[in-house]
Amino acid sequence: MNKLLPILAVVAAIIVVWYGAAVKMNAQWAMDQAARAETTLTFPELVVDTWSQDRPVLPAPHQVIAELWGSTVAMNPTSKRSLVYHGWITLSATLLGFAIGTGLGILLAVGIVHSRAMDMGVMPWAIASQTIPILAIAPMIIVVLNSVGITGLIPKAIISAYLSFFPVVVGMVKGLRSPAAFDLDLMKTYSASRSQTFWKLRLPASMPYLFASLKVGIAAALVGTIVGELPTGAIRGLGARMLSGSYYGQTVQIWSALFAAAILAAILVGIIGVIQARTLKRMGMSA
Amino acid sequence: MSWGWLIFALAFWAGAWALNGWLANSRHARTRAVRLAVPVVFGITILVVWEGIVRGLGVPLVILPAPSDIWARILSSVPILWGDFLQTFVKGALTGYIIGCGAAILTAILIDRSPFLQRGLLPVGNFVAALPIVGTAPILVMWFGFDWQSKAAVVVVMVFFPMLVNTVEGLASTTAMQRDLMKTYSASYWQTLGKLRLPAAMPFVFNGLKISTTLALIGAIVAEFFGSPIKGMGFRISTEVGRLGLDMVWAEIAVAAVAGSAFYGAVALIEKGVTFWHPSQRG
Numbered sequence: 001m002n003k004l005l006p007i008l009a010v011v012a013a014i015i016v017v018w019y020g021a022a023v024k025m026n027a028q029w030a031m032d033q034a035a036r037a038e039t040t041l042t043f044p045e046l047v048v049d050t051w052s053q054d055r056p057v058l059p060a061p062h063q064v065i066a067e068l069w070g071s072t073v074a075m076n077p078t079s080k081r082s083l084v085y086h087g088w089i090t091l092s093a094t095l096l097g098f099a100i101g102t103g104l105g106i107l108l109a110v111g112i113v114h115s116r117a118m119d120m121g122v123m124p125w126a127i128a129s130q131t132i133p134i135l136a137i138a139p140m141i142i143v144v145l146n147s148v149g150i151t152g153l154i155p156k157a158i159i160s161a162y163l164s165f166f167p168v169v170v171g172m173v174k175g176l177r178s179p180a181a182f183d184l185d186l187m188k189t190y191s192a193s194r195s196q197t198f199w200k201l202r203l204p205a206s207m208p209y210l211f212a213s214l215k216v217g218i219a220a221a222l223v224g225t226i227v228g229e230l231p232t233g234a235i236r237g238l239g240a241r242m243l244s245g246s247y248y249g250q251t252v253q254i255w256s257a258l259f260a261a262a263i264l265a266a267i268l269v270g271i272i273g274v275i276q277a278r279t280l281k282r283m284g285m286s287a
Numbered sequence: 288m289s290w291g292w293l294i295f296a297l298a299f300w301a302g303a304w305a306l307n308g309w310l311a312n313s314r315h316a317r318t319r320a321v322r323l324a325v326p327v328v329f330g331i332t333i334l335v336v337w338e339g340i341v342r343g344l345g346v347p348l349v350i351l352p353a354p355s356d357i358w359a360r361i362l363s364s365v366p367i368l369w370g371d372f373l374q375t376f377v378k379g380a381l382t383g384y385i386i387g388c389g390a391a392i393l394t395a396i397l398i399d400r401s402p403f404l405q406r407g408l409l410p411v412g413n414f415v416a417a418l419p420i421v422g423t424a425p426i427l428v429m430w431f432g433f434d435w436q437s438k439a440a441v442v443v444v445m446v447f448f449p450m451l452v453n454t455v456e457g458l459a460s461t462t463a464m465q466r467d468l469m470k471t472y473s474a475s476y477w478q479t480l481g482k483l484r485l486p487a488a489m490p491f492v493f494n495g496l497k498i499s500t501t502l503a504l505i506g507a508i509v510a511e512f513f514g515s516p517i518k519g520m521g522f523r524i525s526t527e528v529g530r531l532g533l534d535m536v537w538a539e540i541a542v543a544a545v546a547g548s549a550f551y552g553a554v555a556l557i558e559k560g561v562t563f564w565h566p567s568q569r570g
Binding site for chain 2: 003005006007008009010011014025057115116117119120121122123124125140143144147148219222223226227230238239242243245246249251254255257258261262265266
């Protein structure tokens with residue numbers, strides 16, 4: 001309760017500001033329409049009009065919610081205009097990319113922890129690779145793979161894998177190194193082999209770090225997929241929805257695609273949070 | 288296919304790998320020279336292997352140009368690259384970065400005075416920071432037009448929340464003991480803020496600033512996919528990809544990589560100067 005009230009207050013404030021901004025930003029168009037029809041709008045009429053335009057500069061919250069409802073629940077999920085359909089396209093590429101990225105990230109982290117040469121050689125480049133805008137490579141990856149005959153899910157998945165891979169590497173390296181020196185010494189007194197130390201000490205100890213990076217990674221993977229859908233004129237997926245909305249000036253469509261992406265990200269992060277809580281509890285690590 | 292290049296690439300890779308293994312495990316491993324040499328050797332290896340594979344397998348230019356092709360393209364189109372750099376990085380990314388980070392720090396100081404707002408705004412801020420904010424690009428391009436102002440706006444939106452969350456956390460990072468000490472000196476709110484809490488927040492602030500450097504460049508480039516005047520890195524990348532001018536695309540990527548790394552490095556250097564007292568900087 002102590003936390004819920006402030007959050008609700010902030011969200012309510014945002015919604016109020018949003019409605020106000022919708023009036024201000026859409027007023028120009030409403031005024032122009034009224035001037036053309038040679039009528040004048042009273043203030044209540046103006047407010048009603050700005051909250052219900054077809055192509056507003058800023059759609060009001062209820063318009064976005066109506067569009068979201070209309071294109072998910074009230075529509076056949078296999079329809080080309082259904083957000084469930086587009087969301088599924090994006091989700092499948094995200095999950096595939098996330099799985100690839102996480103797998104590679106963990107493997108690389110294991111290598112970095114066990115080989116000094118890899119630690120010193122690869123780690124600086126893994127960090128440097130994140131200071132360049134990976135997303136800039138997105139269109140190229142898609143066109144190149146297209147020219148060798150790979151289309152559809154895989155190119156987008158590669159981009160989201162690239163984005164989700166880095167947080168996992170950094171988190172896992174930190175996690176695999178998190179056992180204290182006396183824990184490692186204890187393993188040595190048991191004369192445990194390197195692989196035994198890894199499976200029984202390092203890997204379990206890295207779990208909290210892994211889950212923290214998985215949460216960042218899956219959000220990044222979703223961003224990667226959406227951006228992967230932008231530059232190639234893709235016609236399916238949430239990113240393609242945003243792009244076509246921006247071509248045809250369908251602001252409500254852009255906003256609903258944006259919210260669908262946000263909801264999807266929140267659900268994915270939430271699922272990982274649940275798995276994290278369960279796993280850590282079973283391992284006796286929950287706070 | 289020419290075997291010479293492939294074998295050369297393979298031999299170079301094996302040699303460099305052995306060299307790095309030897310360097311990393313030698314007794315000089317802790318010296319600065321070796322610490323620098325190992326990643327440099329690794330980077331050169333990637334370029335040589337890339338060149339060798341492209342030449343050895345005869346990969347066509349439209350799929351993957353060799354590093355030497357890319358370098359030649361960079362040299363022959365410096366004015367275009369410079370124009371794109373100015374448009375996207377200096378005007379779009381940098382302006383947005385300064386406005387966004389500045390606004391976030393000021394907001395953080397404002398909401399720091401209200402625990403109620405902190406409790407409410409932080410979870411919302413954390414939530415928003417995890418969302419695909421880059422998706423706001425088409426909306427902001429519609430609002431602010433095709434030129435760099437809309438790119439700066441996208442950057443502002445992208446960097447605001449990570450920066451806000453970090454700064455608020457930093458402002459809360461002083462211990463009760465330190466704050467009590469300031470009270471016994473009868474320091475005013477502003478004195479406490481200026482002399483104790485802001486300096487103590489600096490490691491967190493710089494963490495946010497460093498994260499934001501990458502976000503800024505990504506935001507500016509992606510926003511150009513939604514429409515831009517006929518210059519800018521994002522514009523060049525999307526049009527050259529369409530014309531299969533892959534060497535130009537890679538040249539832009541190289542520029543973006545250098546600019547992004549330099550930007551990050553500059554912020555890290557400033558951090559080193561400002562937070563010299565912090566344990567993480569004293570090594």
